[in-house]
């Protein structure tokens with residue numbers, strides 16, 4: 001079994017043919033050693049970004065400041081990063097500068113955890129300078145080098161350790177955890193955008209509850225109550241179906257609006273809209289189980305997550321499964337407005353009146369009546385119902 005796609009192997013091959021060193025590195029090597037299908041493949045090389053661009057016809061500068069060039073090989077984008085170390089970390093955030101180095105060893109040394117500091121050659125030989133394979137075996141997350149130094153260089157690594165504990169279901173090595181605890185307050189210097197990336201992965205990891213447990217051990221809920229107080233209570237909601245499910249549970253455990261929550265965590269507009277629906281749906285769910293109108297209005301994912309969160313909060317109440325929700329949704333008289341057996345224009349003709357605000361109001365009322373089966377979705381039935389109702393109201 002050979003590592004990587006044909007395209008990524010070709011990239012390594014061509015770099016080597018041009019006289020440079022090139023190996024596979026990072027998460028893909030780790031995942032391969034774990035017997036998992038690797039995701040994005042990273043290549044590290046002794047070639048500088050300029051040299052990489054000379055070797056390949058099609059490249060895109062994506063992170064040239066950090067030494068990364070995207071090579072398009074057989075239509076596949078492959079990240080190629082020059083061996084580098086990082087300059088001083090004056091503000092616990094990001095390296096002030098990157099320095100290209102000629103040795104793979106120095107490149108691997110700057111990586112965060114031993115399991116992420118593995119490299120693999122084209123021939124499938126592992127380069128394991130820091131005991132990463134041993135830690136994979138022991139299922140341990142351990143800093144490369146002195147943990148306290150590594151976390152004070154870049155406090156995001158504290159979050160990355162939590163993230164990997166969740167995703168891989170690994171323990172955190174004792175000294176590493178101790179340093180995380182000592183330096184957890186430094187996370188205040190880290191941009192939320194970077195934390196968000198790790199949070200998304202943490203929330204959908206297979207053992208997110210172990211990450212919440214560690215986060216409590218290192219004091220995150222008390223150090224950052226506005227952000228992470230929910231970490232104290234999230235365990236009963238896990239495992240999450242996806243990251244959005246996790247964000248939703250966090251939202252409902254915090255006492256802020258979805259808008260404020262989304263702003264705080266720098267969520268995308270789409271995530272923000274989703275949480276707004278969750279906020280509404282869960283308020284409804286506390287009051288009563290979802291009725292036809294709610295099943296019609298909310299996407300299946302919102303309903304399902306609403307049910308799951310409700311179930312975690314009120315384990316004694318019966319809740320519906322995804323299949324049950326899907327079936328009920330599927331049995332609704334209509335799935336969307338366009339399926340209604342009349343148009344706004346029909347209303348004008350039936351009533352002999354000019355259009356106005358009343359038109360859209362009545363479309364909405366008829367839509368509800370159809371969904372709730374108070375009138376059949378049939379033009380003749382709707383016409384009768386509508387004329388009767390509007391005269392009754394006026």
Ligand code: ATP
Pocket residue numbers: 025026027028039040042110111112113116117154156157160201
């Ligand atoms: P995933 O499978 O989720 O992509 P990954 O290990 O590849 O996990 P990335 O964020 O893609 O994680 O980073 C790629 C590699 O770069 C890591 O494996 C690690 O070697 C290194 N790395 C990333 N972020 C840091 C950091 N903050 N400090 C040190 N090394 C890092």
Ligand code: MG
Pocket residue numbers: 026027028040
């Ligand atoms: Mg990766």
